[in-house]
Amino acid sequence: MFRWLNLLLVFSFIKYSETTTVGNILIHVTGQKAENATLPCDIEARDIFHVILTSQSKNILVCENEECKTENSRVFKKGSCDIIIKDLIYSDAGKYILKVHYNNTPESQIRTYHLQIHDEISVKKGEDLKLDVLLINADKVERNSSEGWTEVWTRGHGVNSDRLTDRDGNLTINEFTANDTGTYRVLDSEGETLITVTVTESRTDSDSPGERKDDTEHTAVYWFWGVGLPVILLVLVGAIVFVVIKKHRRRNNLYSQPSHQSTEESEGLY
Structure with a gap:
């Protein structure tokens, strides 16, 4: 058995x-x-x-x-x-x-x-940046700065700055500045990276095509009235002065020529 x-x-x-x-x-x-x-x-x-x-x-x-x-x-x-x-x-x-x-x-x-997952975000200075990175399996959020990786959020303790907000699974950077740029990474409880977000500051020349077109038009108008028109007027005035001087010289030549011929004719009679 x-x-x-x-x-x-x-x-x-x-x-x-x-x-x-x-x-x-x-x-x-x-x-x-x-x-x-x-x-x-x-x-x-x-x-x-x-x-x-x-x-x-x-x-x-x-x-x-x-x-x-x-x-x-x-x-x-x-x-x-x-x-x-x-x-x-x-x-x-x-x-x-x-x-x-x-x-x-x-x-x-x-x-x-x-x-x-990797992401890249560009933010204008003074705006609020909302990152929905506080996942259920997220343990901490770090930012890479000149001093290396520093914690900006930790589960159970929240944010480490008054300019950061932890609400509804979102990590918000209030009134974004140039000092907030860098790479943010989200780690799980085992230290594995879940998300990396590269945050940069928006450049002033990265406006929409419509805004760039308006700026170009404004620049063209300014150039015409500020530079182009004075040059054109200067050329016209120069041309007028040249024509006046030319006519004046021609008129002087016409007045002086008959007196010279009459003198020669009178000398030839004697």
Whole structure:
């Protein structure tokens, strides 16, 4: 009896070992906000039954292709099991687990990803900058300055400056100045980077095309009245003076010529 029980236990152990996952590796992926990111599986396409994608212990619906129309059509499968996430947003950042199951076998493959999202923002001086980066898995926010990385927000403690506001998942920089420029990064509890945002100050010459057109027109008008018109008037006055002098000299020549001829004629008679 005990012998059969031991055999049953051994068989159960072997069966459990066959269903365990293999090939569990961590893959770092970086994507630009509003663009696409690919979670590559690099698994041989042999009778794949289905894939399961999870993030923060929640299953994510994966479309079979890009054309499918579902509630979450931003995530779809490409090729054998690559996962594409379209139109990235900040909340997409974090860890993902992909399980690939095969037909006719209990074996499965697993891949773990860490998705980091990068963004670039330009802000005008004096404006408020609102960053919706305080995700549920965010632990701290740091800024890269001349002194290195310094904390500007920490979960449980909030912001470290009166010019910063923590409200509704947003980190707001009030009345933006040149000193606020730099790179901000959001870290999770394990020290992994979730989001990096490069913040720059808007240049004054980066106005809209309409504003640049108005400035060009104003400059042209100013140049005409301030420079062009005086030059034109100066040229006209010079031309008039030249014509007057020319006429005056011609008139003098006409008056002096008859008296000279009459003198010669009178001398010739004697």
